[in-house]
Amino acid sequence: MATTPARDAERFGLRPMGVRPAFVPYLQQLWQRRYFIWTFARAQVDAGNSQTRLGQFWQVLNPLLNALVFFFVFGVLLQTRKGVDNYIAFLVTGVFIFTYTQKSLISGSKSIAGNLGLIRALHFPRAVLPLAATLQELLQLGISMGVLAIIVMATGEFPTWWWLLLPFALALQTLFNAGMALIIARLTARVLDVGQLLPFAIRTWLYLSGVFYSMQVFAARFPDWFQVLLYANPAAVYIELVRDLLLDSYTSPPWAWAIGAAWALLFSSFGLYYFWRAEETYGRG
Amino acid sequence: MADPVPTVIVDDLNVVYRVWGAAPRQGGNSPVDALRRIAKRESSPVRREVHAIRGVSFTSYRGDAIGLVGRNGSGKSTLLRAIAGLLPANSGTVYTDSQPSLLGVNAALMQGLTGERNIVLGCLAMGLTPAEVDAKFESIVEFAGIGDFVSLPMSTYSSGMAARLRFAIASAVTHDVMLIDEALATGDAEFQRRSEERIKELRGEAGTVYLVSHSLGVVRQTCNRAIWLDAGRIVADGEVHEVLDAYVASVK
Numbered sequence: 012m013a014t015t016p017a018r019d020a021e022r023f024g025l026r027p028m029g030v031r032p033a034f035v036p037y038l039q040q041l042w043q044r045r046y047f048i049w050t051f052a053r054a055q056v057d058a059g060n061s062q063t064r065l066g067q068f069w070q071v072l073n074p075l076l077n078a079l080v081f082f083f084v085f086g087v088l089l090q091t092r093k094g095v096d097n098y099i100a101f102l103v104t105g106v107f108i109f110t111y112t113q114k115s116l117i118s119g120s121k122s123i124a125g126n127l128g129l130i131r132a133l134h135f136p137r138a139v140l141p142l143a144a145t146l147q148e149l150l151q152l153g154i155s156m157g158v159l160a161i162i163v164m165a166t167g168e169f170p171t172w173w174w175l176l177l178p179f180a181l182a183l184q185t186l187f188n189a190g191m192a193l194i195i196a197r198l199t200a201r202v203l204d205v206g207q208l209l210p211f212a213i214r215t216w217l218y219l220s221g222v223f224y225s226m227q228v229f230a231a232r233f234p235d236w237f238q239v240l241l242y243a244n245p246a247a248v249y250i251e252l253v254r255d256l257l258l259d260s261y262t263s264p265p266w267a268w269a270i271g272a273a274w275a276l277l278f279s280s281f282g283l284y285y286f287w288r289a290e291e292t293y294g295r296g
Numbered sequence: 297m298a299d300p301v302p303t304v305i306v307d308d309l310n311v312v313y314r315v316w317g318a319a320p321r322q323g324g325n326s327p328v329d330a331l332r333r334i335a336k337r338e339s340s341p342v343r344r345e346v347h348a349i350r351g352v353s354f355t356s357y358r359g360d361a362i363g364l365v366g367r368n369g370s371g372k373s374t375l376l377r378a379i380a381g382l383l384p385a386n387s388g389t390v391y392t393d394s395q396p397s398l399l400g401v402n403a404a405l406m407q408g409l410t411g412e413r414n415i416v417l418g419c420l421a422m423g424l425t426p427a428e429v430d431a432k433f434e435s436i437v438e439f440a441g442i443g444d445f446v447s448l449p450m451s452t453y454s455s456g457m458a459a460r461l462r463f464a465i466a467s468a469v470t471h472d473v474m475l476i477d478e479a480l481a482t483g484d485a486e487f488q489r490r491s492e493e494r495i496k497e498l499r500g501e502a503g504t505v506y507l508v509s510h511s512l513g514v515v516r517q518t519c520n521r522a523i524w525l526d527a528g529r530i531v532a533d534g535e536v537h538e539v540l541d542a543y544v545a546s547v548k
Contacts, residue, residue, distance in 0.1 A: 016307035020391035023302050028381035028390040047420040054417050058408035064409065111497060129404055131382050133421050292384055 031291045034284065041136045041265065048139050052146035074155040077110065079105040085223040094228040095258040100163045104257055105222035107159050111152045112188050113213050118144035119192025120209055121294055130294040137293045138286050141196040144188040149237035152181070163257050173256045181255060183275040184249040190278025191284040200293055222225045222247040245274040300357035303473055303504040304379060304396065309388035311349040311371075311378050311528075334443045348374040350528040351388070356521075361505040363515035363536060365543050366525035375525065378473045379506065394503075396473035397422075399466045411446035411453075411461055414438075418465040433466050439494070440464035441487070460487055467494050472503040494519075512540055 020027075032040065060069045081102055090261035122140040123130070132139065164170070196256070199205045219241070221229060226247055230238045242249065242264060250273045255263035302466060330450045348371045356362055366373040377383040379390055380398045404421035405414045415436050419429040437446050442453070450458060476495065499505045509515055515522060515536065522539035524532040532539045 016305050016355070016391070017389070018300060019355070020307075023304055023393065025302065025391035025393045028392055028396075029384055044420075044423070046328050046426050047423075050417055050420050054406055054413060057413075058406040079511070100297055129421070131377055132398055133404060133423075134381065134397070135423065137419070294382060294384065 012058055012061055016020055020081050029291055031287070034287055035088050035153055036282070037136055037138075037287050037290070041142075044135055047135065048143045048146060051139070051143040052150060056150050060159060065237060070151060070154045073151075073286065074107055074110070074158050078106055078158075079108075081106050082224065093224045094194045097166050097168065097258055100166045101254060101261065102223055103159060103162050104249050104254050105220075107152070107155045108184070108253050109217060109220055109246055110113070110155070111148055111184065111247050112191070112249070113217070114148045114151070115188035115192050116195055116213060117209065120195045120199040121207045123196050124203060124206070127294060136284065137290055138193060141192040141286065142156075142189055145185065145192045148188070149181075149185055156181075159257075162239045168257065171259070176256050177253065180249065180252040180271065183252075183271045186275035186279040187245055187249070190275075190280070190282030191198075193282035194278075197286050197289050200289070216244075216246060220244055226251065243270055245271075246279075248274065252280055300359075302355050302357045303360070303393060306352055306354050306379065307389045307391070309349055309375075309378060309390060310347070310386045311346055311374055311383055312386045313346040313374075315344045315346055330502045331528055348528050349378060349385075352528070352530055353388075354530065354533055355505050356439055358503045361499055361507065361519040363519035363522040363540075364506060364508045364525060365510075365512065365540065366531075367547075370525040371404065371528040372525055374475055376477055376506060376508055377455075380475055385516050392473060392514075394472040396475055397471035399467070399476045401473060405450060405462065405465075407451040408438065408449055410449055411440070411442065414450055414461065415446075415465055418462075419468065422466075422469050434501060438466045439467075439490070456484060456487075459461055463491055463494075466529040467491075467498060470498055470501045471531075473506075474498055474502040475506045476502070477508045496544065516540060519537075 019025075031037075056070070057067070060067050063069055065072065082099060086092060086098055086102060088130035095101045119141045122144040125139065126140055129140075160170075162257065195205070195209070199209075221241075230241045233241065248267055251267050252271055254261045255267070352371075353377065364375060366372050376382060376398060378385055379392075380396045381390065381392075382398065404418050406417070409417070414430055415433060419432065419436075420426070424432070440446070440463075442457045442460055445457060445460075449462070452466060453461070492514070495505075495507075499518070505518075507515060507518055519536045521534065521541075522532075522536040523530055524539050524543045532542055
């Protein structure tokens with residue numbers, strides 16, 4: 012019997028390299044790397060600010076300035092506060108929650124292309140990278156939420172028991188963001204041009220998500236079926252949920268929690284699956 | 297002697313890089329040209345393919361230390377990455393019994409972080425658990441031998457110090473198949489001696505070592521076998537002195 016490399020390999024129990032693991036073992040490997048995800052995300056946040064004079068204080072300053080700009084344009088110049096009681100708190104909540112999804116998407120899109128060196132040097136489930144990108148933005152959100160709590164209280168709201176539900180709303184949004192980051196990471200790894208289109212898509216999404224105007228007032232002039240689409244928009248749903256919890260005068264539609272949970276489950280599970288399907292191709296030039 | 301035990305079998309391996317942005321030196325790359333090509337469905341000259349490894353086959357056995365030699369761009373580093381399973385092959389297969397590991401954590405380290413945090417990050421990146429990192433931490437700091445600098449950001453290090461830290465982190469883990477890319481030519485004379493010793497230790501613990509180096513002296517000292525690559529093909533594969541003598545003769 013002639014020996015071929017494949018037969019030799021089988022005889023000595025060697026396995027082919029670079030083959031994608033099955034989905035469940037892949038998830039187990041990912042779980043084993045949870046400390047790496049955590050440390051990598053923390054390191055990215057700290058390294059990003061380490062060269063500036065104000066250092067980690069930028070993590071607070073950044074969302075604060077962001078809120079100020081939006082208030083100046085939409086609150087002072089354009090007066091879009093129609094039908095909203097506490098407009099400052101309403102606006103800042105919307106901006107911070109939308110920014111979390113926006114930044115997760117952008118970080119996710121860079122997570123494969125920006126870490127090719129790492130991918131070509133070490134073995135790990137590549138989903139570590141988009142997940143660390145999402146976690147990095149979650150850490151930033153934690154600080155933004157502290158700033159938000161102060162702004163909201165300064166505008167006359169009092170902390171209620173409802174505030175204790177905030178982590179659940181943010182957990183749902185995080186699952187959704189992670190799913191989006193995984194999907195966009197695979198798309199951008201294949202075609203870098205997607206990363207160029209992303210800012211335009213995100214800006215359109217921003218204007219449709221009721222960040223600076225009340226969705227109730229805005230949606231009312233459209234036909235019913237379009238109102239459903241507007242309300243089902245994941246970004247709008249998570250913004251509505253957090254506003255409902257934080258602002259006494261604000262009420263979100265009763266089905267917002269159900270839709271928020273559905274988007275979270277759908278996107279996180281599909282995102283993982285979709286990203287895993289191309290696992291062996293990441294790192295190709 | 298009993299049959300040698302293979303650790304890595306490379307079967308007709310081909311690796312192709314797709315390169316974007318390889319624009320010609322003159323003309324043909326303005327936005328107007330790009331639009332015209334898209335409209336006419338012509339393929340872009342900006343996209344090129346670089347065939348880095350062309351049909352390479354060989355088998356390495358337990359106890360082998362293999363030096364890869366060849367000119368710049370001959371495919372040595374690409375071959376190492378393909379063996380490690382880090383670069384997807386276009387055709388052909390690499391078979392191994394365990395996960396070959398590339399000695400290199402450069403990419404995981406961050407300039408803005410302290411040496412200490414980079415040690416933890418690098419070790420976690422290589423797949424250690426936090427408990428294992430704790431256990432190895434002191435010996436990594438000691439081996440790097442950069443003193444108090446370990447608590448300063450890596451951006452303050454000299455290139456030699458950064459290289460020491462990288463090597464100390466990367467060599468903290470032993471694997472059955474070790475792939476080493478030019479790691480020896482860094483640091484001062486004293487550190488080079490220590491890292492050569494460390495490589496010998498690793499060789500003892502590992503089943504098979506692959507070494508890419510332009511220092512032929514190091515390859516002669518460390519390896520028993522050499523593979524000479526040129527333009528992605530194997531020119532010679534055999535006993536280290538024979539292959540290196542032929543390589544040196546061809547370069548002169």
